[in-house]
Amino acid sequence: MKEYKSGSTPVGIVKNACRENQEVRICTMDTIDYESVDMFSIVIVGNSSTYVKNNRIITKRGYETKY
Numbered sequence: 895m896k897e898y899k900s901g902s903t904p905v906g907i908v909k910n911a912c913r914e915n916q917e918v919r920i921c922t923m924d925t926i927d928y929e930s931v932d933m934f935s936i937v938i939v940g941n942s943s944t945y946v947k948n949n950r951i952i953t954k955r956g957y958e959t960k961y
Contacts, residue, residue, distance in 0.1 A: 895939060899923050904940040906951045911936055920946055 901924035909917040909932070919930070923939070931937060944953040 896923050899939065900942070903942075904944050904946050904951045906938040906940075907931060908936045908938075910934050920949065920951060 901922060903923045905921050905923060905926050907917075907919040907921070907926075907930065909919075909930070913934075919927075921927070938951065940951060940953055944951060946952070
């Protein structure tokens with residue numbers, strides 16, 4: 895994906911979602927630790943408008959129309 899995404903694109907990794915020992919990590923395409931991703935992980939990759947605020951990954955919903 896790095897071929898198509900900026901290195902600063904936010905990435906969220908949730909391991910053991912809704913289970914004991916749940917882990918949530920926020921990183922970027924440049925800093926992702928591939929060794930931490932396994933079959934118990936969900937990886938969410940942001941788009942060009944995604945940003946991180948208050949330790950949350952935010953992607954604005956909807957599309958703006960340009961006339």
